[in-house]
Amino acid sequence: MTAMAEQTWVAVCRAESVLRAYGVAALLDDGVQVAIFRTEDDEFYGLSNLDPISGAAVLSRGIVGDVGGVPVVASPIYKERFELRTGRCLDAENVRVTTYPVRVVDGVVHVSLP
Amino acid sequence: MSRTLVVVGHGMVAHRLVEAVRSDDVDATWRIVVLGEEVRPAYDRVALTSYVDTWDPASLALPGSDYAGDGNVELRLGDPVVEIDRAAKRVTTAGGHVQDYDALVLATGSRPFVPPVPGHDLPGCFVYRTIEDLDEIRAAVERARQGRGRPAAAVVGGGLLGLEAAKALRDIGLSPHVVEMAPRLMPLQVDEGGGSLLRRLIAELDVTVHIGTSTEAIEADRGRLCARLGNGTELDIDLLVFSAGVRPRDELARACGLEVGERGGVVVDGTCRTSDPDVYAIGECAAIEGRVYGLVAPGYSMAEVAAATLLGKAGSFPGADTSTKLKLMGVDVASFGDAHAATDGALEVVFNDAVNGSYKKLVVSDDARTLLGGVLVGDAGEYNLLRPLVGNELPAEPGVLLAPAGTGEAAVGVEALPESAQICSCNAVTKGAITHAITAEGCDSVPKIKACTRAGTSCGSCVPMLGKLLSSCGVEQSKALCEHFGQSRAELFEIIRATRITTFSELIDRYGNGKGCAVCKPAVASILATLGNGHILAGEQATLQDTNDHFLANLQRNGTYSVVPRIPGGEITPDKLIVIGEVAKEFGLYTKITGGQRIDLFGATVDQLPHIWRRLVDAGFESGHAYGKALRTVKSCVGTTWCRYGQQDSVGLAIALELRYRGLRSPHKLKSAVSGCARECAEARSKDFGVIATEHGWNLYVGGNGGAMPRHADLLLSDVDTEELVRIIDRFLMFYVRTADRLQRTAPWIEEMEGGLDHLRAVIVDDSLGICAELEAAMAEHVANYSDEWKGVLEDKEKLARFTSFVNAPGTPDPTISFRTERDQRVPVLLGVPEVVSR
Numbered sequence: 001m002t003a004m005a006e007q008t009w010v011a012v013c014r015a016e017s018v019l020r021a022y023g024v025a026a027l028l029d030d031g032v033q034v035a036i037f038r039t040e041d042d043e044f045y046g047l048s049n050l051d052p053i054s055g056a057a058v059l060s061r062g063i064v065g066d067v068g069g070v071p072v073v074a075s076p077i078y079k080e081r082f083e084l085r086t087g088r089c090l091d092a093e094n095v096r097v098t099t100y101p102v103r104v105v106d107g108v109v110h111v112s113l114p
Numbered sequence: 115m116s117r118t119l120v121v122v123g124h125g126m127v128a129h130r131l132v133e134a135v136r137s138d139d140v141d142a143t144w145r146i147v148v149l150g151e152e153v154r155p156a157y158d159r160v161a162l163t164s165y166v167d168t169w170d171p172a173s174l175a176l177p178g179s180d181y182a183g184d185g186n187v188e189l190r191l192g193d194p195v196v197e198i199d200r201a202a203k204r205v206t207t208a209g210g211h212v213q214d215y216d217a218l219v220l221a222t223g224s225r226p227f228v229p230p231v232p233g234h235d236l237p238g239c240f241v242y243r244t245i246e247d248l249d250e251i252r253a254a255v256e257r258a259r260q261g262r263g264r265p266a267a268a269v270v271g272g273g274l275l276g277l278e279a280a281k282a283l284r285d286i287g288l289s290p291h292v293v294e295m296a297p298r299l300m301p302l303q304v305d306e307g308g309g310s311l312l313r314r315l316i317a318e319l320d321v322t323v324h325i326g327t328s329t330e331a332i333e334a335d336r337g338r339l340c341a342r343l344g345n346g347t348e349l350d351i352d353l354l355v356f357s358a359g360v361r362p363r364d365e366l367a368r369a370c371g372l373e374v375g376e377r378g379g380v381v382v383d384g385t386c387r388t389s390d391p392d393v394y395a396i397g398e399c400a401a402i403e404g405r406v407y408g409l410v411a412p413g414y415s416m417a418e419v420a421a422a423t424l425l426g427k428a429g430s431f432p433g434a435d436t437s438t439k440l441k442l443m444g445v446d447v448a449s450f451g452d453a454h455a456a457t458d459g460a461l462e463v464v465f466n467d468a469v470n471g472s473y474k475k476l477v478v479s480d481d482a483r484t485l486l487g488g489v490l491v492g493d494a495g496e497y498n499l500l501r502p503l504v505g506n507e508l509p510a511e512p513g514v515l516l517a518p519a520g521t522g523e524a525a526v527g528v529e530a531l532p533e534s535a536q537i538c539s540c541n542a543v544t545k546g547a548i549t550h551a552i553t554a555e556g557c558d559s560v561p562k563i564k565a566c567t568r569a570g571t572s573c574g575s576c577v578p579m580l581g582k583l584l585s586s587c588g589v590e591q592s593k594a595l596c597e598h599f600g601q602s603r604a605e606l607f608e609i610i611r612a613t614r615i616t617t618f619s620e621l622i623d624r625y626g627n628g629k630g631c632a633v634c635k636p637a638v639a640s641i642l643a644t645l646g647n648g649h650i651l652a653g654e655q656a657t658l659q660d661t662n663d664h665f666l667a668n669l670q671r672n673g674t675y676s677v678v679p680r681i682p683g684g685e686i687t688p689d690k691l692i693v694i695g696e697v698a699k700e701f702g703l704y705t706k707i708t709g710g711q712r713i714d715l716f717g718a719t720v721d722q723l724p725h726i727w728r729r730l731v732d733a734g735f736e737s738g739h740a741y742g743k744a745l746r747t748v749k750s751c752v753g754t755t756w757c758r759y760g761q762q763d764s765v766g767l768a769i770a771l772e773l774r775y776r777g778l779r780s781p782h783k784l785k786s787a788v789s790g791c792a793r794e795c796a797e798a799r800s801k802d803f804g805v806i807a808t809e810h811g812w813n814l815y816v817g818g819n820g821g822a823m824p825r826h827a828d829l830l831l832s833d834v835d836t837e838e839l840v841r842i843i844d845r846f847l848m849f850y851v852r853t854a855d856r857l858q859r860t861a862p863w864i865e866e867m868e869g870g871l872d873h874l875r876a877v878i879v880d881d882s883l884g885i886c887a888e889l890e891a892a893m894a895e896h897v898a899n900y901s902d903e904w905k906g907v908l909e910d911k912e913k914l915a916r917f918t919s920f921v922n923a924p925g926t927p928d929p930t931i932s933f934r935t936e937r938d939q940r941v942p943v944l945l946g947v948p949e950v951v952s953r
Binding site (some may be wrong): 010011012013018019020021022024025026027031033036039040041050052054055056057058061062063064065066067068069072074076077079081090 | 323442597600619629630631632635654656657658660661664665669671672673686915919920921922923926928929930931944
């Protein structure tokens, strides 16, 4: 069982500065890059910005859409799709990217290390 | 131990034999020596008439006919065999070369028949068989043009070849006479009813037809010719072309004692063996089953049979398919099976529509159940379906089969064809072979069927049938763009144009489902951009763009971008070159010259891009759209300005075209080039639209590309002035942008178009759909509304704000990007693949 550790939330940007169906990248203190996505339905998700297939820090620059209703982002390098909720890659077996909790409080987007 | 196979002659059939032997002779049991009379390797003689479009022998080249790189084939050209010594198994050429053989194949073809009328050998009289013949005809036309106005010409012979010759003369710009002894044109293929319609349609095309009369004499007349016809007519002409049939070239066989048919031709059995078991004869010089065939398809069958026999396999001549379908000066003519109802008890069913210029006849068995043959003139649309049905039970009443589309019962489908029906007659591919490829070998598209079976790879007329066979096998060729839109790109284009929808959200709400994806979003963004919806990063549009379009630069493997400023036509001043050098130095960019005569600057981070553009824009540069599915570059050679051989100002035209079409968003990238003369230094024929200067103006080629499937562009227009050229390119590009599939270059777009290049020409040159004015207006609007996309970002704070690596740390570059030095320039240090979490 995981302990109920205190989560540290880092304020990143104002929610209205992220367009719907769009992504931005945030740089956290320890050099971790988080890609933050806002879906068409106004949900926010966080994934590692590093594309595990190419090794480049670019996932935030992918196109946001859906596969059968499940929100995904397509890597801008080779177009593999990753589920925003789970980080699972739909186009390569056994590939997954780290997910990061994201919440919006008082119109400000916060991200937390898991 | 390999034996020597000597092939005498190198035409299309000889080439097919060599190919067939080489592809199946895996252990190289035969060494092949080809001894040809003509100076060039086998070429596409069937398409000879198209030579006048380009006057470029390369346009008729048959792939692989020089056997380059094949050490087992020796090709000796321009030195005909003059003697065969069968006892010594040895041949001798005119040049004295002596060659021993183990097996000999005669593929000497035929010679044009010249009727022995007085004056047939006067200067100005020609035959029509080789590239050289056409070169001589062209020279004679040019000489006649020097003297006076429009030269006049006559063709003796109104058969298939005669009409081909008339078409060539007409394409050179003449109004030829055609003289035919029989009471109708194409007497072998067409019956009386079809012939009379054919004559009317041909006469409407500026060809004067004289039928039922012979050419009695040809006389020289003050530097010209006078042809006297049997009916008293006298034709004052500059040149005359004999195209009155061919005769087999069997003289070598006669001289060495081989058996020759009563009416000529080397007698062969069903395996193409002559009376000497080590000597074979194939193609137009052979008499098989007592007949000599002047068509390429039976020749190909003979080549395959002879090759199989040489390799010890069983094979016999399957019988000749003498079916013919051709388009002569825009008139469809087709003839198949027993076209003249020669079978006992055969019945004819005729549908003759003089008003619409369409004649159709079916020949059926006496019980009206079996199709025996037919003739189609004016509209040969049903040929593909009817020809394979010959010898089979009719799937419907003959009258129903002939009824004009839409009036009868549901037309007959491919389902009605038996498995043995030949769908592709050029390559002898049956319906059974194609359905096997679809169902057993997983071919789920027309290109895959082509690659697997060779069907549709020669004349292409059966390609629509391949699509229908796919559907009949239950393979759905879905046009759906993706899971979010059931429509094709072309359909979405028309929807957006008609509804004036300006956002993706509204489009997907009304016409799609779900939220969209990386396939439909950029496709719709491109359509919105073509139709003029402001800057491509305005509002919601920014979220639709692929990263290249979003950052107006090209993403590279380490997450940095490359920048390509436009250098129209590849012409650039020293001052501008210096600016590019200075910018590259200042931002530490790797520089490389591109294939499109531009300069690519690599290694820019998203934060740097606006700063780089600021410097470039201030110096007079603009975006080169290297990142977009859009017009890239119009390459050029230096043309008349500098070049000793230049015929037109190629640089000036290239710059004008690049500036005209810059920024045009299209289904795929668009490339172009302009060459100042036929030497083609700008490589225009490898482009989507390429222009080559001529003495009198420009030739326009369309549908070329480089890449994995290189393809030369095809001639669309010749000798036009700049105004006409630009008008047709306007129409071509707009028609392409509106109707092509997503990521479909112009070559496959034209290839998959029903009717191909002819249809394209009808639409954009002859305006057959009446849409040209609209296409031109759309292009005029594009040209008027163009503005530089880089400048558009620099002028807009909101857009500029997106050019940051991190939303919470503007100005901080991505720390994972690093560089090393290679050959004095910065190149990326490749990143290790980061954490991959296994499930």
